[in-house]
Amino acid sequence: MILARVVGTVVSSHKPEKLNGIKLLLLEKIDPITLKGKNDFVISMDTVGAGIHEIVFYVSGSSAKYTSVTGGGLPSDSAITGIVDFIEKDGLYTYEKYKA
Amino acid sequence: MILARVVGTVVSSHKPEKLNGIKLLLLEKIDPITLKGKNDFVISMDTVGAGIHEIVFYVSGSSAKYTSVTGGGLPSDSAITGIVDFIEKDGLYTYEKYKA
Amino acid sequence: MILARVVGTVVSSHKPEKLNGIKLLLLEKIDPITLKGKNDFVISMDTVGAGIHEIVFYVSGSSAKYTSVTGGGLPSDSAITGIVDFIEKDGLYTYEKYKA
Amino acid sequence: MILARVVGTVVSSHKPEKLNGIKLLLLEKIDPITLKGKNDFVISMDTVGAGIHEIVFYVSGSSAKYTSVTGGGLPSDSAITGIVDFIEKDGLYTYEKYKA
Amino acid sequence: MILARVVGTVVSSHKPEKLNGIKLLLLEKIDPITLKGKNDFVISMDTVGAGIHEIVFYVSGSSAKYTSVTGGGLPSDSAITGIVDFIEKDGLYTYEKYKA
Numbered sequence: 001m002i003l004a005r006v007v008g009t010v011v012s013s014h015k016p017e018k019l020n021g022i023k024l025l026l027l028e029k030i031d032p033i034t035l036k037g038k039n040d041f042v043i044s045m046d047t048v049g050a051g052i053h054e055i056v057f058y059v060s061g062s063s064a065k066y067t068s069v070t071g072g073g074l075p076s077d078s079a080i081t082g083i084v085d086f087i088e089k090d091g092l093y094t095y096e097k098y099k100a
Numbered sequence: 101m102i103l104a105r106v107v108g109t110v111v112s113s114h115k116p117e118k119l120n121g122i123k124l125l126l127l128e129k130i131d132p133i134t135l136k137g138k139n140d141f142v143i144s145m146d147t148v149g150a151g152i153h154e155i156v157f158y159v160s161g162s163s164a165k166y167t168s169v170t171g172g173g174l175p176s177d178s179a180i181t182g183i184v185d186f187i188e189k190d191g192l193y194t195y196e197k198y199k200a
Numbered sequence: 201m202i203l204a205r206v207v208g209t210v211v212s213s214h215k216p217e218k219l220n221g222i223k224l225l226l227l228e229k230i231d232p233i234t235l236k237g238k239n240d241f242v243i244s245m246d247t248v249g250a251g252i253h254e255i256v257f258y259v260s261g262s263s264a265k266y267t268s269v270t271g272g273g274l275p276s277d278s279a280i281t282g283i284v285d286f287i288e289k290d291g292l293y294t295y296e297k298y299k300a
Numbered sequence: 301m302i303l304a305r306v307v308g309t310v311v312s313s314h315k316p317e318k319l320n321g322i323k324l325l326l327l328e329k330i331d332p333i334t335l336k337g338k339n340d341f342v343i344s345m346d347t348v349g350a351g352i353h354e355i356v357f358y359v360s361g362s363s364a365k366y367t368s369v370t371g372g373g374l375p376s377d378s379a380i381t382g383i384v385d386f387i388e389k390d391g392l393y394t395y396e397k398y399k400a
Numbered sequence: 401m402i403l404a405r406v407v408g409t410v411v412s413s414h415k416p417e418k419l420n421g422i423k424l425l426l427l428e429k430i431d432p433i434t435l436k437g438k439n440d441f442v443i444s445m446d447t448v449g450a451g452i453h454e455i456v457f458y459v460s461g462s463s464a465k466y467t468s469v470t471g472g473g474l475p476s477d478s479a480i481t482g483i484v485d486f487i488e489k490d491g492l493y494t495y496e497k498y499k500a
Contacts, residue, residue, distance in 0.1 A: 001324070001343040001378060003310070008132075008189035010103070010157065012182035014148050016167055019181065024101070024157075026132060026189060032308075032326060032341045041132045043101040043157050048314050052190075057310065057324075057343050059375045062162045062262075062362045062462075066375040067316055075159045075166040075181050078101060081319065081375050082312035089308035089326060090352075108232075108289035110203070110257065112282035114248050116267055119281065124201070124257075126232060126289060141232045143201040143257050152290075162262045162362075162462075175259045175266040175281050178201060208432075208489035210403070210457065212482035214448050216467055219481065224401070224457075226432060226489060241432045243401035243457050252490075262362075262462045275459045275466040275481050278401060301424070301443040301478060303410070332408075332426060332441045348414050357410065357424075357443050359475045362462045366475040367416055381419065381475050382412035389408035389426060390452075 001057040001081065004029045006050050010043050018074060025050060025080065027058060032087055033094050044078040045070050055084040055095060101157040101181065104129045106150050110143050118174060125150060125180065127158060132187055133194050144178040145170050155184040155195060201257040201281065204229045206250050210243050218274060225250060225280065227258060232287055233294050244278040245270055255284040255295060301357040301381065304329045306350050310343050318374060325350060325380065327358060332387055333394050344378040345370050355384040355395060401457040401481065404429045406450050410443050418474060425450060425480065427458060432487055433494050444478040445470055455484040455495060 004027035012024070023046040028037040035055070044058045047069040057080070064070055064079040087095040104127035112124070123146040128137040135155070144158045147169040157180070164170055164179035187195040204227035212224070223246040228237040235255070244258045247269040257280070264270055264279040287295040304327035312324070323346040328337040335355070344358045347369040357380070364370055364379040387395040404427035412424070423446040428437040435455070444458045447469040457480070464470055464479040487495040 001376075003341070003343065008187065008194075010132075010182075010187050011185045012157070013185050014150075014183035015181055016147065024182075026187065032310075041103070043103065047316065050314075057312070059377045061377050063365060063375050063377040065163060065166070066365070066373050073166050075163050075179060076101075077159045077161050077163040079375060081315055082310075082324075083314035085311045085313050087308065087310050087326065094308075108287065108294075110232075110282075110287050111285045112257070113285050114250075114283035115281055116247065124282075126287065141203070143203065165263060165266070173266050175263050175279060176201075177259045177261050177263040208487065208494075210432075210482075210487050211485045212457070213485050214450075214483035215481055216447065224482075226487065241403070243403065265463060265466070273466050275463050275479060276401075277459045277461050277463045301476075303441070303443065332410075347416065350414075357412070359477045361477050363465060363475050363477040366465070366473050379475060381415055382410075382424075383414035385411045385413050387408065387410050387426065394408075 001059050002029060003032050003055060003057050003084065004042070005037060006052050006054050006056060016075065022069065027056070030055065033089060035095055042078050044080050045076050046080050048080055048083055050080050050083055056080045057082045057084060101159050102129060103132050103155060103157050103184065105137060106152050106154050106156060116175065122169065130155065133189060135195055142178050144180050145176050146180050148180055148183055150180050150183050156180045157182045157184060201259050202229060203232050203255060203257050203284065204242070205237060206252050206254050206256060216275065222269065230255065233289060235295055242278050244280050245276050246280050248280055248283055250280050250283055256280045257282045257284060301359050302329060303332050303355060303357050303384065305337060306352055306354050306356060316375065322369065327356070330355065333389060335395055342378050344380050345376050346380050348380055348383055350380050350383055356380045357382045357384060401459050402429060403432050403455060403457050403484065405437060406452055406454050406456060416475065422469065427456070430455065433489060435495055442478050444480050445476050446480050448480055448483055450480050450483050456480045457482045457484060
């Protein structure tokens with residue numbers, strides 16, 4: 001799984017019917033230490049109710065089909081599977097959600 | 101899923117029979133903020149009727165086999181699964197299809 | 201799928217028995233516009249009878265197991281699935297096989 | 301599999317229920333010769349009881365679902381599957397756990 | 401499949417039981433023309449009895465589970481599936497095992 005920040009949304013009206021109702025969020029990958037954006041983006045299917053600017057992790061590849069939202073054979077290669085509460089490195093917090 | 105612009109087509113007459121009728125589009129990945137091409141290309145199977153110069157997103161890997169077009173065991177690692185209407189970042193549109 | 205040129209072959213006499221008879225071609229990825237090699241190579245299983253110097257596309261990952269040649273559970277992560285006739289970008293041909 | 305060092309943890313209270321009890325470790329990929337960190341991070345599910353600063357290897361992609369911990373359809377694309385005792389290159393140890 | 405040289409081994413005593421008896425080799429990817437190492441390493445499961453300094457190719461991703469050694473649901477994303485006899489590019493050998 002990779003850490004990223006929710007920075008926006010992507011909307012499409014021409015897509016397979018089974019994607020209806022799936023929220024497509026624009027994620028920017030971040031450095032887990034500095035939390036800075038890496039200018040590297042991916043569109044991910046939201047499965048946890050992630051909000052704008054939240055730090056999340058997402059799962060890539062065919063494993064992204066193994067959530068309650070993307071299950072049932074959705075063509076997904078990226079799904080957000082966690083909103084991050086905190087990141088700890090070498091005993092120090094680099095991120096705390098409720099302090100940010 | 102990754103954002104890209106449809107920039108052309110690839111035609112092959114020597115390919116597995118089950119690929120007959122599948123449209124192979126040449127995609128150039130784009131920056132979701134500036135919309136500029138990244139000079140990084142992929143051939144993707146069209147599943148949504150995407151047209152030249154449209155901005156789309158595509159799904160990679162074995163998940164690309166999970167569309168109505170690529171289902172049934174097609175050897176596909178890339179399928180266009182949406183034509184983008186708009187991209188929104190931090191509350192601002194970086195792309196609006198019907199304004200472009 | 202990714203565009204590449206067939207530049208050689210790789211021969212192995214120590215490999216799983218089920219790989220016997222599978223042709224392993226050395227591919228060099230190319231820029232789809234200039235057709236120049238990128239000095240980036242992959243070994244791919246031939247499923248279409250590709251010849252030396254031909255431009256082809258190949259499928260990566262577990263999807264490479266979905267051809268008539270690689271089916272049946274072959275350990276393959278790359279299979280050539282088309283010999284390219286032409287590449288068209290923005291209305292112009294960047295490659296025409298029978299003109300080259 | 302790729303070599304990495306355990307450098308921290310990631311905690312999330314908003315995640316699919318089936319991820320409860322799974323330890324999410326922050327890994328930094330290392331050079332196998334110098335053992336230096338590459339400033340390239342991944343979140344991986346622990347399946348072996350790895351501890352902080354230990355050198356481990358992890359499996360990526362859908363293969364990460366094939367452990368006793370991540371089995372049963374967990375949305376995982378990275379799982380730690382070994383704590384490294386030693387790394388040997390060209391007859392010399394570049395790493396010995398019980399000497400470090 | 402990707403070309404690499406066997407440069408060492410990785411030993412772990414803390415790993416899933418089903419990995420017991422699987423040889424984990426340290427591979428360095430090579431340039432197929434110059435045969436020089438790329439300083440890019442991967443741990444791969446040996447399925448062909450590869451020896452130190454031999455040039456091999458390996459299969460990545462979930463396809464690595466399709467060998468007689470890694471079959472049966474092993475958490476593997478890399479398996480050596482051939483020891484290379486020779487590499488030929490544009491009609492010339494860049495590598496011949498029994499001449500090296």
